[in-house]
Amino acid sequence: MLGASLYIIVCSARNRLHVRLRRLREPRYLLGGIAGVAYIYFGFFARMRSSSGSATGRRAPGASGMPAGLSMLAATGPAIVGVLLLGATALAWLVPVNSGLLDFSESEIQFLFPAPVSRRALLMHRLMRSQLGIVFGSVVVGLVTPSPFGVSRLRICVATWVLLTVSKVYFTVITLARTRLASRDPGARRAAWLPVAVNLAAVVVVTTALTRAFMDGPVTGARDALVRIGVPATSGLSGLVVWPFVAVARPLFAPWPGPFLAALGGAAIVLVSLVAWMLYSDDAFQDAAADAAERRAREPARQAATYRARSAGWTLATTGRPEVAFAWKAAMQTLRAVDRRGAARAAAILVSLAVVASSAGWSTGVAAVLGVLVTGGAMFAVLLAPQVLRMDLRQDLRHLEVLKTWPVKSAVVLRGELAWPGALITAVAWAMIGVATLLSAAVFTSAGLGMRLSVGVASAILAPALVFAQLIIHNGVALIFPAWVPLGNQRPRGLDAMGQRLIVLGATWLLLLVMVLPGALAGGIVWFAFRSVLGSAVLVPAATLATVVVALEVLVAAEALGPAYERIDLMSVGRAE
Amino acid sequence: MAISVEQFGRTYGTFTAVEDLSFEVASGEIVGLIGPNGAGKTTTLRSLAGILRPTSGRVRIDGYDLVGDPIEAKRRLAFMPDEPHLFEYLTVEEHLRLIARLYAVEEFEPRARALLEELELTGREGSLPGELSRGMKQKVVIACGLIRNATTLLFDEPLTGLDPLGIRRMRATIAARAATGAAILLSSHLLHLVEEVCSRVIIMDHGTKIADATVEELKSRADLAEAGSNLEQIFLKVTGHR
Numbered sequence: 001m002l003g004a005s006l007y008i009i010v011c012s013a014r015n016r017l018h019v020r021l022r023r024l025r026e027p028r029y030l031l032g033g034i035a036g037v038a039y040i041y042f043g044f045f046a047r048m049r050s051s052s053g054s055a056t057g058r059r060a061p062g063a064s065g066m067p068a069g070l071s072m073l074a075a076t077g078p079a080i081v082g083v084l085l086l087g088a089t090a091l092a093w094l095v096p097v098n099s100g101l102l103d104f105s106e107s108e109i110q111f112l113f114p115a116p117v118s119r120r121a122l123l124m125h126r127l128m129r130s131q132l133g134i135v136f137g138s139v140v141v142g143l144v145t146p147s148p149f150g151v152s153r154l155r156i157c158v159a160t161w162v163l164l165t166v167s168k169v170y171f172t173v174i175t176l177a178r179t180r181l182a183s184r185d186p187g188a189r190r191a192a193w194l195p196v197a198v199n200l201a202a203v204v205v206v207t208t209a210l211t212r213a214f215m216d217g218p219v220t221g222a223r224d225a226l227v228r229i230g231v232p233a234t235s236g237l238s239g240l241v242v243w244p245f246v247a248v249a250r251p252l253f254a255p256w257p258g259p260f261l262a263a264l265g266g267a268a269i270v271l272v273s274l275v276a277w278m279l280y281s282d283d284a285f286q287d288a289a290a291d292a293a294e295r296r297a298r299e300p301a302r303q304a305a306t307y308r309a310r311s312a313g314w315t316l317a318t319t320g321r322p323e324v325a326f327a328w329k330a331a332m333q334t335l336r337a338v339d340r341r342g343a344a345r346a347a348a349i350l351v352s353l354a355v356v357a358s359s360a361g362w363s364t365g366v367a368a369v370l371g372v373l374v375t376g377g378a379m380f381a382v383l384l385a386p387q388v389l390r391m392d393l394r395q396d397l398r399h400l401e402v403l404k405t406w407p408v409k410s411a412v413v414l415r416g417e418l419a420w421p422g423a424l425i426t427a428v429a430w431a432m433i434g435v436a437t438l439l440s441a442a443v444f445t446s447a448g449l450g451m452r453l454s455v456g457v458a459s460a461i462l463a464p465a466l467v468f469a470q471l472i473i474h475n476g477v478a479l480i481f482p483a484w485v486p487l488g489n490q491r492p493r494g495l496d497a498m499g500q501r502l503i504v505l506g507a508t509w510l511l512l513l514v515m516v517l518p519g520a521l522a523g524g525i526v527w528f529a530f531r532s533v534l535g536s537a538v539l540v541p542a543a544t545l546a547t548v549v550v551a552l553e554v555l556v557a558a559e560a561l562g563p564a565y566e567r568i569d570l571m572s573v574g575r576a577e
Numbered sequence: 578m579a580i581s582v583e584q585f586g587r588t589y590g591t592f593t594a595v596e597d598l599s600f601e602v603a604s605g606e607i608v609g610l611i612g613p614n615g616a617g618k619t620t621t622l623r624s625l626a627g628i629l630r631p632t633s634g635r636v637r638i639d640g641y642d643l644v645g646d647p648i649e650a651k652r653r654l655a656f657m658p659d660e661p662h663l664f665e666y667l668t669v670e671e672h673l674r675l676i677a678r679l680y681a682v683e684e685f686e687p688r689a690r691a692l693l694e695e696l697e698l699t700g701r702e703g704s705l706p707g708e709l710s711r712g713m714k715q716k717v718v719i720a721c722g723l724i725r726n727a728t729t730l731l732f733d734e735p736l737t738g739l740d741p742l743g744i745r746r747m748r749a750t751i752a753a754r755a756a757t758g759a760a761i762l763l764s765s766h767l768l769h770l771v772e773e774v775c776s777r778v779i780i781m782d783h784g785t786k787i788a789d790a791t792v793e794e795l796k797s798r799a800d801l802a803e804a805g806s807n808l809e810q811i812f813l814k815v816t817g818h819r
Contacts, residue, residue: 307666309705318677318685325678333666336705402662404628406679407651566647570628571589 004117005125013132020494028484029496036499077253078263079230082246083206089245090203092174093196099171101126102285119282127169127275134164151256159251162267166248169274176281202241209238244270307336322408326416327423330391334424350374350435371439378432382463385425386470387508392417393475397573398487404570410562414475418558422468429463451536458543465519465550466512472557473511477504479564482573515553519546578637579604579729579760580625585634587620594620595784598634602760604728607751609771610764611808612781613816618764619659621781622733625762626656638729652680655727659734661714663706669693669717670702673724680725692720695750697743711738719747723754730754732763736770748774772808782816 023029104112104126112122142157173195180192209232219225232238247266254263312335316328353370396403396417403413436443437456444452478485484500523546531538580602587595595617602608610618623629625636627643627650636643641650663672670689677685693699696716706714715738722730732751736744751774755761765771771778772792780788788795795811803814 307705307707309668309703309708316671316674316678318674318682320678322679325675329664329667329675332671333664336666399662399664401623401628401658402664405626405651405654405656407648408679409648567630569630570623 002121002124005121005128008125009129009132020496024496028481028500032484032498032500032503033496034499035502036495036497039499039502040495076227076230078246078250079232079234079242080226081249081252082242083210083229083232085245085249086202086206086242089170089174090199092171093178093199097171097174099168099175101130101168101172102175119285120279123172123278123282123285130168131165134161134168137164155254155256155260156252158264159267162251162264162271163248166267166271166274169271169278173274173278173281176278176285180281205238205241206232209236244273307333310336312336322412323416323419326413327419330417330420333391334420347431351431355438367439367442371436371443374432374439375436375443378429378436378459378463381425381429381432382466383470385428386421386467386474387505389421389425390474391421391424392471392478394478394485395487397478397482397485397568400568400570400573410565411559413565414472414558414561415555417475418468418471418554422464422471425467426464429467430460433460433463448536454536454539458539461540461543461547465547465554466516468554469515469550470508470512472554472561473508473515476557476561476564477508479561479568482568487573515557516546516550518553519549522546522549578602579606579639580762581635581637581640582621582625583635583637585621585624585636586632587617587624587629588632593784595624595781598781598784598786600779600786600789602729602762604758604760605755606777607755607761607763607775609775609778610762610781611766611768611771611778611812615783616781617784618781619733620784622656622731622762622764623658626654626731627651628656653728654731655722655725655729656731657719657722657733657735659737661706661711661718661738663714663717665706668703668705669698669709669720672717672721676721676724682725685724688724692724695746696720697746712740712743715739716743719750723750728759730759730761730763732761732765734765735763736765736767744770768807768809768812778808780812780815788815 024033101123104122112125117125138157138161141160142153145153145156177192177195180188181196183189183192210229213228213231216228219228232242247263247270250263251260251267254260312332314328314331314335316325353366393414406413408416433456437452440447440452440456441449447455474485481504484504486501523542526542526545527538530541534541578601580600582601583599585595585598586593598617598621600608610621612618620629624631625638625643627647631644636650638650639653641653643650664675667675670693673689673692674685676682677689682688690699693702696719698713698716698720701709701713706717709717719735730751735747735751739747748770751761751763763771763775775792777791778788778795779786790798792808792811795808795815796806
């Protein structure tokens with residue numbers, strides 16, 4: 001089976017690589033690939049090189065002379081992480097965590113389950129298959145680790161691999177043990193309770209030690225608190241109990257080379273023991289795998305269930321402008337996916353907090369914090385939400401086969417697709433701008449009431465212009481370069497796909513600047529001409545004129561993109577791997 | 578002619594899916610489009626429905642050019658694909674309502690009620706697609722196609738996913754629509770269905786039309802005389818599989 005597993009892993013990886021290399025023949029993927037490689041190079045390797053250069057003359061890692069904070073972290077880190085890991089693993093008995101190791105794919109079920117292969121071999125197969133993802137994740141962690149030394153990155157990479165693999169195996173063991181708890185065989189049931197009892201006893205021992213550590217005088221600061229969390233790992237029975245968890249965490253903190261290799265040895269003992277435990281629990285494998293398969297089979301139903309068939313309070317009239325039908329369709333999607341009561345409650349709490357915080361003198365600090373948060377939220381809504389919320393053609397291209405049969409003009413489709421997401425984002429932005437204006441006295445203490453009100457009203461006027469401008473750009477990109485736009489919840493993988501996303505993002509921002517420029521110029525002229533007469537209130541007419549100009553541009557762009565919609569072909573719409 | 582196809586062709590990159598295809602379908606006529614897998618049937622139907630752009634040639638629906646005047650042409654068309662594509666967040670009744678709005682359907686309520694009854698969807702008006710079986714989803718797609726007064730109906734494997742009773746009712750529905758003057762072009766691998774309901778068949782292979790005649794005419798053709806007495810035998814002979 002080992003050979004067959006390796007064969008599957010190697011063939012899958014090789015074929016995936018072939019697919020990705022082959023698609024580089026297409027210019028769009030080649031461009032994306034170049035952008036992706038450039039991003040990785042300038043983002044990681046060039047940074048590594050420059051920091052290596054600046055580190056010349058500094059001491060090698062692991063040498064003495066480490067800053068006090070870092071040496072404290074190196075000394076207490078494994079103990080702290082070990083205790084936290086113990087807590088997390090104890091919680092995993094209460095809250096089921098899916099390690100993914102038992103989630104066999106449809107093809108694995110079809111080919112491997114009927115094959116004359118032992119359950120242990122199947123478990124080992126899944127563990128080996130999971131290694132590609134784990135190794136990739138560990139390499140990424142190693143790359144992003146801020147260290148000028150290659151050996152430090154390698155050390156972190158290996159330590160992360162140990163931690164991730166141990167976690168995967170441990171959570172699989174828990175899944176298998178939970179299945180055995182429900183076994184009809186009383187002997188198996190009793191045996192399954194043993195690890196639960198051991199884990200519970202460990203938690204009791206460590207909690208007692210932890211309580212003692214914290215009762216031993218008042219905590220003097222964050223560092224003191226961290227040191228006390230690590231106390232149970234240092235001695236006595238609790239030290240023995242926490243040892244496996246500390247051993248897994250130790251490679252992350254141990255300096256190269258001697259201490260790290262020693263720490264790695266300890267972690268390897270834990271890993272091997274866990275794998276042995278997992279293979280020993282294989283009798284529960286069949287049921288656990290069946291549960292996982294059932295869960296996977298329910299997946300589409302669960303996705304569908306994210307929409308609940310409830311009255312949305314808006315019945316579409318069978319006559320009228322077709323744009324409204326598109327907006328209604330998107331509104332149904334939102335209203336059926338969002339918990340309306342929860343959203344209304346959150347909005348009510350936000351507004352109440354804002355009113356209380358702005359009116360009560362004692363809460364200036366709260367008002368300031370809330371004001372900054374809401375201002376940030378408003379900026380996010382206006383500048384990033386049109387990219388994140390994809391309830392327009394970027395999602396509806398999945399239904400292009402249906403849309404193309406409708407007797408509707410292309411510009412109508414575009415206007416209709418933009419209407420609901422634009423209105424929704426604008427409404428959220430307006431709510432946040434309103435709250436931010438209410439709290440602005442606490443945030444912008446030097447600005448007068450007139451200025452704050454003018455900025456608030458001008459922002460509210462500008463918000464829809466910026467939102468709709470971005471939406472038309474995103475939809476235009478989706479129509480002209482459909483294969484570059486992930487559809488719905490698709491997340492295409494690979495360097496080239498990442499590069500494509502970067503190019504689209506950059507192009508979108510550039511286009512937004514170009515689109516907003518005429519409106520900004522028009523608004524700027526109004527501001528320049530009337531600022532001495534109207535004072536800060538001039539921002540309102542300036543923003544109004546800018547919005548009108550951008551709105552006209554959006555309408556013109558919708559008409560201009562019509563031929564692109566007519567030309568777009570089902571075959572040109574990309575599909576993620 | 579309700580459907581007029583002249584020298585239609587469609588390529589995907591360097592691959593030619595359909596080449597130089599010409600045929601016509603008159604009002605009230607039911608024409609079967611048959612052929613082995615990869616013959617170009619679905620490409621033809623999707624192009625007639627306005628989903629795929631023809632690479633060459635001309636398609637007219639009730640005299641309206643599908644490329645030159647797509648809105649008027651599509652207004653007269655109803656396409657029922659083999660794979661039901663529904664909006665997962667709209668209920669059955671809302672799908673019909675959406676179509677009614679887009680196609681300006683008059684007297685929506687009584688028409689919808691009758692259609693839901695005819696397709697055995699009564700009681701499922703408030704269900705989302707995720708709560709329906711494949712056969713029911715297929716019926717919703719068919720209901721969306723039939724709710725309007727389309728003069729041209731295109732069916733791609735209309736019986737896929739339907740139970741025996743559904744198949745029987747579907748056959749009756751197709752015949753009833755033709756009796757009211759609709760031009761129907763249907764693609765199916767169920768040759769006995771085609772033989773039973775179609776007044777004419779078009780046989781395609783490798784993207785080209787290799788026969789266009791009634792079953793009786795095909796039977797009387799000298800080169801097919803030895804093929805046998807039913808459409809299946811004729812089909813196998815024509816496509817060179819026998």
